[in-house]
Amino acid sequence: xxxxxxxxxxxxxxxxxxxxxxxxxxxxxxxxxWEDVEPDEESQPVxxxxxxxxxxxxxxxxxxxxxxxxxxxxxxxKDLGLDFLDTIKLVNYVRSQVKAGNKYPDVxxxxxxxxxxxxxxxxxxxxxxxxxxxxxxDAQDAAPGSEAxxxxxxxxxxxxxxxxxxxxxxxxxxxxxxxxxSKEDETLGLNGTTSSEEIAANRASEIDADYFASYAYNGIHxxxxxxxIRTDAYRDFVYENKHVFKDKVVLxxxxxxxxxxxxxxxxxAKKVISVDNSNIIDRAREIVYDNGLGDVITCIRGKIxxxxxxxDQVDIIISEWMGYGLLFEAMFDSVIYARDRYLAPxxxxxxxxxxxxxxxxxxxxxxxxxxxxxxxxxxxxxNSMLLKIYDEAxxxxxxxxxxxxxxxxxxxxxxxxxxxxxxxxxxxFQVTLKEDxxxxxGWAIWFDIFFMPSRDSDVPEDAIPSDMQKKGYVAxxxxxxxxxxxxxxxxxxxDYDKKKPCPLKxxxxxxxxxxxxKRSKESxxxxxxxxxxxxxxxxxxxxxLQ
Amino acid sequence: MSGSDSTPTGVISSSADRMVGMEHSEVRYFTSYDHxxxxxxxxxxxxxxxxxRDSIYQNRHIFKDKVVLxxxxxxxxxxxxxxxxxAxxxxxxxxxxxxxKAKEIVAVNGLSEKVTLLQGKMEEVxxxxPHVDIIISEWMGYFLLYESxxxxVLYARDTYLAPGGKIFPDKATMYVAAIEDGEYKDDKIGFxxxxxxxxxxxxxxxxxxxxxxxxxxxxxLVTDPCPIITFDxxxxxxxxxxxxxxxxxxxxxxxxxxxxxxxxxxEFSACxxxxxxxxxxxxxxxxxxxTVFYLRDVxxxxxxxxxxxxxxxxxxDKNKRDLDITIDYKFEVMDENRFAEGSCFYRM
Numbered sequence: 001x002x003x004x005x006x007x008x009x010x011x012x013x014x015x016x017x018x019x020x021x022x023x024x025x026x027x028x029x030x031x032x033x034w035e036d037v038e039p040d041e042e043s044q045p046v047x048x049x050x051x052x053x054x055x056x057x058x059x060x061x062x063x064x065x066x067x068x069x070x071x072x073x074x075x076x077x078k079d080l081g082l083d084f085l086d087t088i089k090l091v092n093y094v095r096s097q098v099k100a101g102n103k104y105p106d107v108x109x110x111x112x113x114x115x116x117x118x119x120x121x122x123x124x125x126x127x128x129x130x131x132x133x134x135x136x137x138d139a140q141d142a143a144p145g146s147e148a149x150x151x152x153x154x155x156x157x158x159x160x161x162x163x164x165x166x167x168x169x170x171x172x173x174x175x176x177x178x179x180x181x182s183k184e185d186e187t188l189g190l191n192g193t194t195s196s197e198e199i200a201a202n203r204a205s206e207i208d209a210d211y212f213a214s215y216a217y218n219g220i221h222x223x224x225x226x227x228x229i230r231t232d233a234y235r236d237f238v239y240e241n242k243h244v245f246k247d248k249v250v251l252x253x254x255x256x257x258x259x260x261x262x263x264x265x266x267x268x269a270k271k272v273i274s275v276d277n278s279n280i281i282d283r284a285r286e287i288v289y290d291n292g293l294g295d296v297i298t299c300i301r302g303k304i305x306x307x308x309x310x311x312d313q314v315d316i317i318i319s320e321w322m323g324y325g326l327l328f329e330a331m332f333d334s335v336i337y338a339r340d341r342y343l344a345p346x347x348x349x350x351x352x353x354x355x356x357x358x359x360x361x362x363x364x365x366x367x368x369x370x371x372x373x374x375x376x377x378x379x380x381x382x383n384s385m386l387l388k389i390y391d392e393a394x395x396x397x398x399x400x401x402x403x404x405x406x407x408x409x410x411x412x413x414x415x416x417x418x419x420x421x422x423x424x425x426x427x428x429f430q431v432t433l434k435e436d437x438x439x440x441x442g443w444a445i446w447f448d449i450f451f452m453p454s455r456d457s458d459v460p461e462d463a464i465p466s467d468m469q470k471k472g473y474v475a476x477x478x479x480x481x482x483x484x485x486x487x488x489x490x491x492x493x494x495d496y497d498k499k500k501p502c503p504l505k506x507x508x509x510x511x512x513x514x515x516x517x518k519r520s521k522e523s524x525x526x527x528x529x530x531x532x533x534x535x536x537x538x539x540x541x542x543x544x545l546q
Numbered sequence: 547m548s549g550s551d552s553t554p555t556g557v558i559s560s561s562a563d564r565m566v567g568m569e570h571s572e573v574r575y576f577t578s579y580d581h582x583x584x585x586x587x588x589x590x591x592x593x594x595x596x597x598x599r600d601s602i603y604q605n606r607h608i609f610k611d612k613v614v615l616x617x618x619x620x621x622x623x624x625x626x627x628x629x630x631x632x633a634x635x636x637x638x639x640x641x642x643x644x645x646x647k648a649k650e651i652v653a654v655n656g657l658s659e660k661v662t663l664l665q666g667k668m669e670e671v672x673x674x675x676p677h678v679d680i681i682i683s684e685w686m687g688y689f690l691l692y693e694s695x696x697x698x699v700l701y702a703r704d705t706y707l708a709p710g711g712k713i714f715p716d717k718a719t720m721y722v723a724a725i726e727d728g729e730y731k732d733d734k735i736g737f738x739x740x741x742x743x744x745x746x747x748x749x750x751x752x753x754x755x756x757x758x759x760x761x762x763x764x765x766x767l768v769t770d771p772c773p774i775i776t777f778d779x780x781x782x783x784x785x786x787x788x789x790x791x792x793x794x795x796x797x798x799x800x801x802x803x804x805x806x807x808x809x810x811x812x813e814f815s816a817c818x819x820x821x822x823x824x825x826x827x828x829x830x831x832x833x834x835x836x837t838v839f840y841l842r843d844v845x846x847x848x849x850x851x852x853x854x855x856x857x858x859x860x861x862x863d864k865n866k867r868d869l870d871i872t873i874d875y876k877f878e879v880m881d882e883n884r885f886a887e888g889s890c891f892y893r894m
Contacts, residue, residue, distance in 0.1 A: 116743060221749065225741055235742060262744050286748040377589050378599055380626050384650035385585065
């Protein structure tokens with residue numbers, strides 16, 4: 001369903017794709033707010049870099065900055081050899097630092113503000129940004145305008161170069177795809193053009209073909225990329241730790257559309273190897289190329305256990321392997337395999353730590369609308385539909401007020417050392433209720449993720465992401481207290497089997513054990529077992545997550 | 547997930563099972579629920595379930611002492627409606643293991659004597675009767691025909707329906723209209739232009755070929771709706787499900803057009819007093835929502851102007867369960883800056 005355009009459908013070719021995407025690109029750059037704005041001939045009021053004071057023009061503002069804040073923009077520009085974009089970053093960097101309360105931002109080196117994030121204007125319609133060309137002219141009286149003109153010519157040349165590269169690339173991709181398809185047709189004994197989906201379908205004998213196929217759809221990638229909690233965390237860690245990535249060889253396990261690989265490449269990695277066993281790898285390859293990172297990133301299709309990497313060892317493994325309840329899908333096994341096989345002795349895992357949490361759950365509204373519903377459906381009893389509800393754990397976004405006791409960590413996972421065997425476990429836990437409830441409806445499970453910049457950094461077993469963030473580390477939670485992620489939470493509903501559950505009191509302590517077990521070697525499903533006992537509650541139940 | 551496994555045609559499964567795999571982002575939710583959620587969603591689709599109930603309960607004289615076949619019975623709700631309406635015997639058939647649950651449900655409601663449920667393919671199961679008087683089925687998929695069970699219903703009709711027998715429902719009409727949807731199009735399609743600072747345009751091409759099943763607000767409609775095709779289940783054949791039909795929509799106001807949408811209306815014309823329901827944007831929410839087809843152009847349209855063209859639908863040659871849809875459009879106006887025509891291909 002998703003791949004028709006790549007499969008070379010003739011009707012898709014009727015559409016003038018290139019023209020359109022070029023015009024849209026220029027549209028979107030307009031929205032960026034600074035790029036295409038005409039340099040204003042008239043002098044325009046401009047806000048001081050260091051205070052709320054507004055000056056009639058840029059020159060007087062810069063003069064004030066120099067005299068009162070010891071900040072000489074033109075001199076810094078010259079000393080650090082800043083080009084147009086660098087200067088824009090400098091301005092935004094200074095504005096953001098001042099906004100954050102630092103009146104004397106460190107501008108000793110270009111690296112302080114080299115992050116592309118500083119391309120984004122801090123002030124809306126910042127007149128200073130529009131006037132950078134003018135002040136550059138002022139500075140270079142000798143050759144007025146030449147800098148801007150040279151820039152335009154350079155950009156034009158680069159555009160032409162990229163356009164021709166891109167069309168060559170299109171042809172190359174199409175050709176190699178056709179070759180590949182015809183080869184695969186031969187091996188399958190099929191004639192004519194076979195869509196890649198069908199080839200995938202013919203291979204569906206592999207047990208997990210479905211799993212990899214489902215990842216070829218746009219929808220899933222869109223929901224993952226739009227999960228800002230997830231993607232921001234990876235981006236922040238990579239971009240805030242460029243020194244860690246600089247000149248390193250990075251392996252991205254399960255790269256998807258290649259976003260993490262591109263973060264690493266932008267952060268200065270020498271080489272990034274991106275592996276995925278889904279059709280999406282073809283898209284990733286194209287995206288990487290479109291973003292000019294083809295020299296750094298190598299995309300390889302296949303299972304990490306089977307592919308041949310161009311290197312024996314990597315310095316960093318980055319992966320977004322987390323599934324529902326952390327371990328559903330068992331992709332983590334592949335990450336551990338990659339670590340043991342390829343990671344250098346002092347290499348870094350990104351992320352570096354994870355913790356699994358459990359908490360008591362009570363949600364009378366959910367029980368009423370989803371459980372009681374089956375007791376009378378258009379005049380019929382359908383209670384037997386309920387049996388399954390208690391067999392399968394449910395993935396839902398739950399409200400924080402349904403968590404009726406503090407959560408507790410039942411499994412810390414240090415990614416540098418944990419083994420596959422440790423992913424099947426039985427652990428003790430203990431929780432204390434923080435309010436009176438009519439019934440304990442179930443258990444909620446979620447996980448937290450931590451990104452430490454060195455393999456020696458310690459994360460306490462009961463670390464809380466928001467606390468780690470305050471200490472300057474990157475971390476996020478998938479719990480009900482955080483912004484919702486696409487992982488939501490796992491809810492395991494308790495089956496009271498027609499017996500009425502007892503009300504429980506604030507302060508009641510419940511002790512128990514929780515176990516995770518993979519369904520089978522082939523399956524990506526997971527069995528969760530919880531046994532618990534408290535003052536007025538006791539049980540032992542198993543749920544599947546599939 | 548169901549997109550890649552191959553199921554032979556003519557297979558029956560309750561529409562709940564067919565729906566699984568549709569909303570890719572929800573796939574894992576529903577599978578983790580073992581399809582529970584989808585049955586719940588469909589039963590809670592009040593427009594759907596109430597229309598079936600009314601068309602059966604208000605026509606007890608038609609159902610009394612009749613033999614009824616429920617094609618794709620799911621949880622058995624339609625079979626039980628028919629039994630309560632006085633049917634002599636109801637046979638429900640479904641591929642899915644939900645039949646096991648349905649049997650329990652039928653038993654709990656004391657209807658086991660009247661309702662026989664069989665798990666299997668329509669072509670393979672042994673019905674206890676050579677002919678049935680009435681076929682009931684909730685066979686409709688997204689865009690009416692996506693992963694629909696209509697061909698199975700037609701097989702059952704040709705094989706089992708007695709002469710003069712009735713089909714509930716028996717008429718389906720598809721509509722198209724044009725909508726303004728700039729903001730959402732930007733969110734769904736424009737999103738790929740800049741993903742965390744990277745150019746993701748290769749994904750955009752895929753996104754443009756995927757019709758979107760979503761709820762469209764009535765105020766987004768720029769044009770009047772245009773009926774494009776009606777299927778009469780008493781006479782339609784499988785071959786008729788591949789079609790190319792013209793459409794023409796007229797703008798009610800000056801606005802932009804980003805997409806065409808499609809929906810369907812269902813009629814139970816065998817009822818004493820016909821019962822209908824619509825899945826259009828002007829009607830109450832149903833789980834079928836509407837299907838949105840983004841155009842590559844943005845049309846700048848003035849009140850009274852027309853967009854016309856053809857909508858072509860056919861099952862994919864290689865995977866019969868997929869639909870290949872082509873929408874040709876022509877926006878003929880004197881102003882050459884606004885003139886537009888094109889042809890867009892979609893696969894669902």
